[in-house]
Amino acid sequence: MTNELTGIGVSDGIAIARAYRLESPDLTVEKRTIDDPASEIARFESAQSEAADELEAIRKKAEENFGADKAAIFGAHLLVLNDPELLSSVKGSIEQGNNAEYALQQAADTFTAMFEAMDNEYMRERAADVRDVTKRLLAKLLGVHVSDPSSIDEEVIIVADDLTPSATAQLNKEFVKGFVTNIGGRTSHSAILGRMLEIPAVVGTKSAMDAIEQGTQLVVDGTDGLVLIDPTEQAVHDYTVKQEKFQQDKELLKRYVTESTKTSDGQHVEVGANIASVDDLPLADKNGAEGVGLFRTEFLYMGNSDWPTEEEQLEAYKAVLTAMGDRPTVVRTLDIGGDKELDYFKTPDEMNPFLGERAIRLCFAEPDMFRTQLRALLRASIHGNLKIMFPMIATLEEFRKAKGMLLEEEEKLKADGFAVSESYEVGMMLEIPAAAVIADLFAKEVDFFSIGTNDLIQYTMAADRMNESVSYLYQPTHPAVLRLIHNVITAAHKEGKWAGMCGEVAGDPLAIPILLGMGLDEFSMSPSSILKARSQIAGLSKADWEGYIPEILQMGTSEEIIRFVQDHSK
Amino acid sequence: MEKKTYTITSSEGLHARPCSLLVSAVTPFQSDVTITYNGKKANMKSIMGVMGMGIESGAQVDVEADGADESEAIAKVDEIMKQESIGE
Numbered sequence: 246m247t248n249e250l251t252g253i254g255v256s257d258g259i260a261i262a263r264a265y266r267l268e269s270p271d272l273t274v275e276k277r278t279i280d281d282p283a284s285e286i287a288r289f290e291s292a293q294s295e296a297a298d299e300l301e302a303i304r305k306k307a308e309e310n311f312g313a314d315k316a317a318i319f320g321a322h323l324l325v326l327n328d329p330e331l332l333s334s335v336k337g338s339i340e341q342g343n344n345a346e347y348a349l350q351q352a353a354d355t356f357t358a359m360f361e362a363m364d365n366e367y368m369r370e371r372a373a374d375v376r377d378v379t380k381r382l383l384a385k386l387l388g389v390h391v392s393d394p395s396s397i398d399e400e401v402i403i404v405a406d407d408l409t410p411s412a413t414a415q416l417n418k419e420f421v422k423g424f425v426t427n428i429g430g431r432t433s434h435s436a437i438l439g440r441m442l443e444i445p446a447v448v449g450t451k452s453a454m455d456a457i458e459q460g461t462q463l464v465v466d467g468t469d470g471l472v473l474i475d476p477t478e479q480a481v482h483d484y485t486v487k488q489e490k491f492q493q494d495k496e497l498l499k500r501y502v503t504e505s506t507k508t509s510d511g512q513h514v515e516v517g518a519n520i521a522s523v524d525d526l527p528l529a530d531k532n533g534a535e536g537v538g539l540f541r542t543e544f545l546y547m548g549n550s551d552w553p554t555e556e557e558q559l560e561a562y563k564a565v566l567t568a569m570g571d572r573p574t575v576v577r578t579l580d581i582g583g584d585k586e587l588d589y590f591k592t593p594d595e596m597n598p599f600l601g602e603r604a605i606r607l608c609f610a611e612p613d614m615f616r617t618q619l620r621a622l623l624r625a626s627i628h629g630n631l632k633i634m635f636p637m638i639a640t641l642e643e644f645r646k647a648k649g650m651l652l653e654e655e656e657k658l659k660a661d662g663f664a665v666s667e668s669y670e671v672g673m674m675l676e677i678p679a680a681a682v683i684a685d686l687f688a689k690e691v692d693f694f695s696i697g698t699n700d701l702i703q704y705t706m707a708a709d710r711m712n713e714s715v716s717y718l719y720q721p722t723h724p725a726v727l728r729l730i731h732n733v734i735t736a737a738h739k740e741g742k743w744a745g746m747c748g749e750v751a752g753d754p755l756a757i758p759i760l761l762g763m764g765l766d767e768f769s770m771s772p773s774s775i776l777k778a779r780s781q782i783a784g785l786s787k788a789d790w791e792g793y794i795p796e797i798l799q800m801g802t803s804e805e806i807i808r809f810v811q812d813h814s815k
Numbered sequence: 816m817e818k819k820t821y822t823i824t825s826s827e828g829l830h831a832r833p834c835s836l837l838v839s840a841v842t843p844f845q846s847d848v849t850i851t852y853n854g855k856k857a858n859m860k861s862i863m864g865v866m867g868m869g870i871e872s873g874a875q876v877d878v879e880a881d882g883a884d885e886s887e888a889i890a891k892v893d894e895i896m897k898q899e900s901i902g903e
Contacts, residue, residue: 321835321862330861356863363869367830371866374831560871564826 250457252450253430254470256439257773259488260423261481264461265401266454267412270389272380277344286336289345292385297326299381303411310418318374322411325378331356346386353379362550366430366522377409397421402463404453408435418442423465425453425472439467440528447472468773498776502533506768506779508761512787516779517573517769519747523564529772533779536573536630538695538769539747540565542618543581551589552614558621566629573630575695575747575769577674578618578647580604580636599700599709604637605647612650619654626666634695638673639680644690674747676700681729684736694737695769698748702726720803721750727759727806728798734763745769752778755810759797762790785814816881817889821902828871833901838862840895846882848892859892876902 279285304319325331331352338348353375360372384391394403394415402423403416413435422444424435429448439446445467457463457474464473464484468491473480506516517538518529522545529537545553545561553561566574582592582603590611595601608615622633635647648671655665675681676697684694698721703710705726708718720726730746737744745767750756752770757778760768768778793813800806825833841848841859848859852874857864859878870876880888896902 317832317835320839321831324835324838324862328861328863330858330864356867359863359867363867367827368866368869371831375863557871560828560873564872567826 248456248474250425250447250450250453250472250474252425252447252453252470252472254446254467255429255436255448256424256444256446257468258423258443258445258491259484260402260445260463260465260467261484261488262400262402262422262463264404264425264457264459264463265394265397266457266459267394267403267405267408269406270384270391272383272387272389274346274350274383274387275344276347278342279339279344280342282340282342285339285345289335289339289349289386292345292382293326296378296382296385297323300326300378300411303415306415310416319411322374322378325375326382346383349379349383349386353383366544367524370430373407373409377411380409381411402465404457404463405435406454408438413438418444423463423467424448425450425457425463425465427451427453494777498780501776501779501783502531504533504779504783505535506782508782508785508787510786510788514761514765514782515573515745515767516775516782517575517745517767518772518775519769520565520772523561523568525772526565526568529775532772532775534572534772534775536575536767536769537565537569538573538575538745538751538767539634540574540576542577542579546579546581546587552617555617555621555624558618559624562622562625562631563628566625566631569629571630573632573767575632575634575672575693575745576622577634577636577747578605578622579608579615582607599703605635605643606637609643609646616650616654619651620658623651623655623658623665623669624663626669627664630668631666632670632672632693634672634674634693636674636697637676637700638687639677641683641686641690644673644687648690675733676704676748678705678729681733684733685739688736688740688742691742693742694733694744695767696730696733696744696746696748698726698746698750701729701748702750705729721753721756722759722803722806722810724798724800724802724806730760730765731763731794731798734765738764743767754778754781755807757781758785758790758810758814759794759806761785761787762792762794762797764791789813816879817885818877818879819889819893820875820877821896823870823872823874823876823902825899825901826872828874829865829868829901831866833899834862834866836895836899837892837901838865840891841880841888844880844882844884844888844891846880846885846888848878848880848888851877851879 300319300323304316307316307319334352335348339345357372357375361369363369394412397417397420400420400422403421404425407426407428424439424446426435426448427450429435435446435448445465447465447467447470461475464476506514515535517536518534519539520537521541583599586592593602602610638644658665670692672691672693674697675694702719706718708715710719734744743766746765747769751768752774797806849856850859850865852868852870857868878892
């Protein structure tokens, strides 16, 4: 049986090669009492100077491999190694009779804890830098040998607990075909490096180091976040075909980066990116995003130790809006509850969390928290082309209430002398069937709709999208779902408003022709899907698909509709 | 004591690179150099102290130098802030 691991796919593509394990050395520290602090400090300083020499050598190597910009991080590592706060903490502890290893470990823990507690993901990941430097120093003190990835001279897939910055700098990129790590997220070093080198990477598998032995054949699918361990010949064959196809497609798609999205009969629709932070923008830009159709603000809140302040949020929104400039940026207000929780706030325990007090409902239950976000958004509005979107709206009263709170905060801000843009828009996420049915009434009051398909399908089909046994009911092209979507788009246009879609269906090749025919104005998707969608749209005639819609809406099953799309897409 | 106030303009705030530049610049000076943000003060010769403040783009910070070469230290900070478009 082929073993599979799943993780977070952070860099697209397929890699097939043998595993190269980057072992983490045993750096277990024991606490000892020493009676000659002066000589212990001398021992520490000598380890420190050896570590500095080593880092300097790595910095040079990184400069050759990646250029001065990327090597600058090792300049920062040298500063950490010589940091007066770190050194005084270590020396103070040695003077109290602790051995150097223990003193260093304690100091390192304090600093990494500080970074880990910070409210932005970039800074939290910097804890990895501190750990990297202190581990190097600790290995010197303990006399432990650390493995040397620069010696790799055949094609491999790196398997590691996590990729330290110094390990990544020593990797010979000619031979490294992919990464698999136990821990990490979208902005961990392995993720960033994977995207930079454009090699597939899967992080956060939790058990890669337990499950994969040195030299084992692997297939890494960085698009789906999948790792096959010791795959069958058939699987290797299938993935080789997939890999070739991926490379060809990538080349062909490049020409669409700088083009606007146009159908074969010259109609323009907008294709934008779904993002979770400003860190996702380079990838969105690289793929030619014409806007941000969904900025998920919950990541500002999740993994944080407390509610983000108005100023913290302002900075995050401002960074995205400034970078996007004139391009539209749809920011969704806090959408937690359901499957998304916070460490510092207990979301209600409920029988059916997806049907419970989540998203806008939770915001109404916690008005101070909601108003803080609205104020931050309004203050950021002058930095770009902002569109504010409320999630999970079911009733007109809810939309009016949310908008009312927004306008109240706007009045207060203006009274306090803050500038607010005159042209920001206020819309809603359409993901509840009740709202889709009365979209004509909502359309008179909103500036725009954005259709969230994951929840719209789950609520329309009454099928929990996390539940495998009813997953067959997750049917994006079910006639009921399509009729609701059609109703929303038609209602918006009747009132001169625009309708977009930020759910996964917007990037689904089987749905795109139908959505185009229905007149969807904006498609928003993960950045890596944009070029594919744009190239597909370029081959479709909007007039033709408009003509097919009445027929499609009369079809009884999803299967029939899919067959129709396939037959007419050729 | 010399003091100067800056608004951080580098788009990512005081992240690793701008921090490194500033810390490297002030380390050779004898004077104590500190940076204050949101009421918290850190040793500006400590990259962890400065990065640990999580100073974001648009933030206002005070830089203070106290010692024999305080004016030179502030002048150096000023030079780096402007030259590298970190703050103004």
